[in-house]
Amino acid sequence: MAPAQAAQSQPQSPSEIFLDAVSVAFGDRHALSRVSVTLNHRRIGVIGSNGSGKSTFARLLNGLVTPTSGTLRVSGLNPVTEAKEIRRRVGFIFSNPDAQIVMPTVAEDVAFTLRGRGYTRAEIAVRVTATLERYGLAAHADAPAHNLSGGQKQLLALSAILVGEPQILVADEPTALLDAANTRRIGNYLLDELPQQLVLVTHDLALAARCDHVLRFSEGRLVDQGHPAAVIDRYANAVEHG
């Protein structure tokens, strides 16, 4: 096993995610309202209905969205003023893998993450090969990235992020466009094998139930958090009774 690969397979200690009265507004619309929470769990699930604010919460962690007010720290860093470092430490995958492919072929797309990080071409090649082997994409290294299946594209998106060895992975509905088999494959990898801390935004309550801690958002507010089974049970009741 390559050193980079071996380092990636060891479970890592979770970082602290700290929000104090964080609000986000887009014009007149309040996407998040005074969210306060401290998280240091390895597997954090985020649930809620469409438009509840869970994706905005996820985007805050990578600096894709900036707070209108409040205090936010991820691993002790401010995602607004230390955006470059945050993006190295916090990887982000989206629900649509097509929108994450930047380079024409599979290997080139994974290598793109390592550009400008001071690695030589040979070092990049070693890391890319190890990563593609790890995620079962080695046979497709020189294939056009857009010709992969949906599940393979999402694995490519994961590979392209994890080759950069982030401390935290934020996944915004990563299985939303996948079939049942690929949902299970990606879900199993994220929840059982990923050495990094995970923030998983999902509508799939079965995946959320496998997390260590679950947050529930509603209308831009953090309305519930705690043990997955209890939070999901209360959410199901709330949905049931309108």
Added chain:
Amino acid sequence: MIALYRPGTSLLHRTPAGLKVVLFMLVSLAITVAGSTPWALPLALVFVIVGYLLAGFGARELARQVFAVRWLVLFMLVAQIIFLPPLVAVGNAARVLAVVVLAALITLTTRIPALLDAIDRALRPLRRVGVNSAAVGLLLAMTITTIPVIAGFAATIREAQRARGAKLRLATFAVPLLVMSLKHSDDLADALAARGVE
């Protein structure tokens, strides 16, 4: 239409990306400037064939690349044949074809990161006048990546229209294509930002 890298160990695969791009530019210039010179077209043809053989691809790959640009060449031919003598129109179309398949030969034998490095190095002196050389290279690579995505959007729109029994009309095709393309560019911008591209 845009060829992607094929692994190999040929002389062309091993030639530095920058040198290949410079050679391509010189040959393209020669093909264009030589214009109506009688020997220019046969020479260009020989150059193209030798290039594909040197890269280890052979006639089949060359034929595939020619076939991929058939509509572009046909469009050029038809547009010119209205105004120019047929022989001149055929000559012009053949020159464009030669340049396009030579460009394909570069992308077939060069990994995009190597091409990005070459473009970055070549444009670095222009940084003094505000040109972001890395961004120019990235733009070119992303253009190559995005073309099949946009083509996929076009196919999806046509399927949706056929499913509803609608006839192909420019407005009902172009507007959703534009909207889907803009949405994709927004998503791609987020993905780039998330991967640390400023």
